[in-house]
Amino acid sequence: MGKNAEAVLRDLVQPWNVAIHSTAGLAGSVSAVSDADDEERRGKNQELLRRKPGLHAVPVGDRGQSIELTPWKLLHTLGRANVLARQGAGRGLAEHWASLKYCQALNGNHGSFMALSDEGRNPIRHYKAVQSGELGIGFALAVAQEVLGRRYPDHSVSVIDAEIALRAGWTLTGKDHATHRASKRPHFFLEVWKPGAPSKVVLVACKGTHGKPAQVHAQLSTAAVHVEAVHIGRPDETPAMVFGTEIPGTDPITLHVLEATGNGTLRLPTGAAEDDLDSPPEDRAVVPGIDLAWGAGEKPRVVSGYHVRPEDHGWFRRILAHADAAGLTAFTGGGEPTARYLSKRQGKRHFEQYTHAGTGIVQDIAYSVHGVDFVGTDHVFRLNGTRVEAFSGIAKDLFKDLAAGRVGEYRQGAHTLRGEWSDEQWDAKWNGPVSLNQDGSVLAIRVLR
Template sequence: MALARRGAGRGLAEHWGSLKYSQALAGSPEGYVRLSAEGRETAEHYKALQSGELGVGFALTLATEILSRRYPEHFVSIIPADTALRAGWALTSRDKGHRSGYRYRPRFFAEVWKPGEPSLVIPIECKGNHSNAATSHEQLASAAAHVEAVHVGTWNETPSLVFSTELPMDGPLTIHALRAVGSGGWLGKSTGSGGRNLDEQVEERNVYPGIQPPSEGNRTPSPEPGFHIQPEHFDWFQHVLARTMAAGLTAFAGAGDATIQYLTQRQGQRHFVGFAHAATGSVQDAQVDLLKLRFVGTDHVFRLNRTRVEAFSGVAADLFDHLASGRVRQYRSEAYLRRNTWPRDTWDSEWGGPVSVQRDGSVLAMRLL
């Protein structure tokens, strides 16, 4: 969420904005996850934000688990779709280029990748509600319009995932999930391309918006609204995804200077240049040993119901060094080899709190002060 620039994840100095949800949920290893008393008492005007952001968290966790099991020899990365698409398309009136004028698009892409091979791109849309299954069914139906707005390769063959997380006032949390099957989504080699160096900057393009249906005899139908990643864009878009993923990790570690190199102007490079407001800025200036590994990143102190809590977010020191130096290929190669070797422990007694290490080498740790 560090690149999304919206909601509780729009700045690492707002750690408290998203981590407060640890107080909104209750459960145990033997039971279901459900809303806590505090979660149920959330002010009415805040309910939609709470269910939407919790819906994102649970949906992406489930999507990563599903795809990792389905493609065990690959790595799964979650990338904000708006940021990736902006490298080639103008999404709003503030963006320079041919504006699509189409407001539907997926919230995230899952990139299923392996070094040196084509990636699989899966659009993901996730919603949440505090109501019931009927509301979730409506959300799933509306989510379909978002994932169908992006086609990768062959017309109407891009697989996708849609989720609706139901957070009722009473009863367990329920995730409704649907997938669209398809043989597309793979970023094969572009025609006449010699491959790309992921360590080099990606160029910003102005792809004309629209999804091109197949020809019917001698007639070429008019494009449908949306975004079509055609075969001639495959190498370029795989380059975009790799560098956008790198930008997300450096932003998560609070390293604005390292993030700038990975984004184009339209992707939000300006957010990491110069002065950052205290509510959205962060500085990579902390080193912490967690579960016997060294991590570098940023830390913040906030309050949960009057209790002071420290949160640290960062990346394994050796992997961060590759990212800070622009070595994306080496980062991806090492992250892929180490994807199943990270500690699975969730508590570090020396740190004094819970620790979560992800397959990409990122970490989030909390402790009471």
């Protein structure tokens, strides 16, 4: 018999360390896998894969030897990342709540390090490939945000689904322009921003496995292909991070990470202000392809991928900000507010068709967490036979700006408040785990009485 629900909820806020492996040796092992793949392809007269060059270790000062993380914070990170996933099929909110299936999958082992629990190792409960892929996203984004937060302490960091953002400019599937489309693309864009300043974009590819380190090396080699598919500004100057999460049966979970440094800056147009972010997003018909000779005055050398050139920086920055806003409003359960931040190709009509009372004048549900009023939506399910309530939302004052289309004002407010959210992950008044993000979102759970 499993633990009672209250014991499970207490476990969700237990902090554990997640080991981080990022060394020159790891970079060498991944490079060796890539070289072997190139050699095999040459022998078969196949085209070589383009991979992000210059992958190297992340300095210890930027990431530490480990990161302390609670399972509940991990699930909040995963839920925020997945809330727009598969939105074309109208499944975004379902993907968001799907993160809750891992409520009992993680625990501590070997002292203070996080590992799979007995529940997490149960093949009946968790299909391994899905588990490693989804948990890999949560771990990767938690570490990526930690690294960028250390590097840019006066900036905010937003996680944006790369597929959603790219759809606004490029046709990613079908027959048109198929020659220069890239089938492997980054999974996420991390936008490092602060009001009134240019944004910096970091490409992220996340992988996960229950296998041995050799499999992680192969996954990181493939991840290098994903992050090579998008270039911002001058070719080969876009920063990227690739992650491989090793989730063994009983040993501690280890996150393997490499990065490529670069510029990745989206320049503000002359005289632009944050209010420029409020204009509705529009689809553009950008032809796929990256000219590796662009800006060098040489003969064009076009390869597959997606190139954000300087003349498109202002538009792409707005697309990222609106996709970020769409993820936040979808996290509250709202269809109508989410639709306003997406273009037709990004799936606007699917969210127009999905609505509930919380998207109108009266919000669906409002709760106070750590003394702050939040609005959002809830989900009730059984945890070991006990009914529990999960709540996801955003601070009421920030939601007002998003509901009214004021992206610039939301960002001003969120950036100002980012250091004021409580780190305490148990709210006695709520009587359960709570996780507050710097973006103003909350994920909370409690036994339903």
